[in-house]
Amino acid sequence: MSASSSEQVPAGQELGTARVKRGMAEMLKGGVIMDVVTPEQAKIAEDAGAVAVMALERVPADIRAQGGVARMSDPDMIQGIIEAVSIPVMAKARIGHFVEAQVLQSLGVDYVDESEVLTPADEAHHIDKWAFTVPFVCGATNLGEALRRISEGAAMIRSKGEAGTGNVVEATRHMRAMRSEIKRLGTLDEAELFIAAKELRAPVQLVAEVAAAGKLPVTLFTAGGIATPADAAMMMQLGAEGVFVGSGIFKSGDPAQRAAAIVKATTMFDDADVIAKVSRGLGEAMVGIDIPDLPDAQRYAQRGW
C-alpha cells in the first residue's frame, strides 16, 4: 500500500519526515481545530480564528442521533472545504481504513485523523501511518495507547474524550491519566522502565524517551466533549497544548460567536478575567449527554486499542 506523494521530489529535499509531520502539529499549538461538515462552516471557523478545520461527514452529535455507519467525508465536500479556506484542512478516516487515508492524502488534506468517532473498519489493526507522506493524529485514553499510536507513526495525539456529548468529563479523565502516567515515568530508574513498558504495552525506547523528556515526543491536544470557553481553558490548564472542538460549535445557538470565544479562552487559558468576559452572551451551548446514560456500544472512546 504505497502512499508516497506523486510529486517529483527535487534532489536533496526530503518530504514527509517525522520532523516535518510532527513539526506541523507544533505549529498548531495554542490553537483551536474545529469540526466542519461544509465549506460555509469552514469559513465561519476560519473567520473566528481557528488554526485548522476538521472535515467530516457528520458531527459526532449527529452520528449519535442518527446512528448507522460513519465514514470519511465525500471528496467533493473535502475539496470544497480546501478551496474555501487558507488554513490547514484535516479530515477523518475510519480506524484501520488505510484506503480512506490514501484518498485523503491524494486530495491534499494536511492532516488525517484516524478517528474512533467514525465506525472502525478493522478490529485488530490501526493504519500503518509510517507509509504515508501526510501526517496523522490519533486519539488516546491513556499513555500506553498514545505510545502505541506513536509507534505506528502518529505525529500528533489528542485525548479521545467522549465526542458528541458536550460533556468534558471523559476528556478530563484522559488528560489527567496521561499527565500522571508521564509524571510517574520520571520517577523510575532504567530497570523499572522495562517493566513500565511492558505494563504500558509500548516500545521501551519510546517509554524511556517520555521518561527523560517529561512529555510525549509529539504534540498533545485535547478532544471529545469540549463545549464552552471554560472547558477549553480547563483542558489547557491540565496540560493540553491545543483544543479540538467538534459538535460544541455548530450544535450551539451562535456558532460564530462561540467559536471566537473558545479561541480567545484557549490563548488566555490561565486568565480568568478574560475567560469570564468571553463567556458572556454566547447563547445556548449544545445539549449535553451524561456519560452513564450512554449505552456501551455508543462509547466511542472504547474503539481502538
Place this chain on the structure above:
Amino acid sequence: MVPTIGVLALQGDVREHLAALSAAGVGAVPVRRPAELAAVDGIVLPGGESTTISKLLGIFELLDPLRARIADGLPAYGSCAGMILLAGEVLDGRPDQEQLGGLDVVVRRNAFGRQVDSFETDLDMTGVGSVRAVFIRAPWVEKTGADVEVLATVPGDAAQAAGRVVAVRQGNVLATSFHPEITGDLRVHAYFADLVRSA
C-alpha cells in the same frame, strides 16, 4: 547585561523558541500582553497560523504597540508565520490579515504547497553557515526592497522552488521561511541574540 527576548505567545511553537533562546544564553519570556511587550529587548514571532495570530494581535491589543516598537527599531525575528507577519505585503493571504511591517518584502503564503509538500533540506545561510532547514506549509519571499539583504535561498537546480528567497534581514529585522527552532540547532537564535545585543 543579558538581554531579554520575548516570544509572542498567542499561538504557535512558542516553547521551542523559548528553549532555543534560553540555550543561546539570553533571557526568554512569553509575551501575550502590552506590559510584557514593553519589557523586552527583542521579539520573536513564532511559527504558527498567521491568520490566527494576526486576529489575536488585534483582539488582545498588541497590534499597535508591536507595530510601534518594531518601527522604533526593536529587533524582531520571525520564522514562517512570523515572516508573514513582518512582511510589508502578503500574497495568497486573507484580505483582513494585519501586517506588522518591518520588512520591505512581498511574501507568498503557503508558497511551497500543502502539508504533503512540506520538506527539509540543507542550505547555506549567510552569517550562520550550513543549516538543516525544515519547511512546513512555508512562505517564500517573492520581492525584496533595496534595503533587504538576502541571507538564504533554496538550493538545487532541478527544483521548481530552487533559488527562492527563504531568509532575509533588514536592519534589526530577521526572517526565515523555515523553522530552526525545531531542529535543535541554536545558531540562528544565537545570530538573532547577537543582533539584539548590538542593537
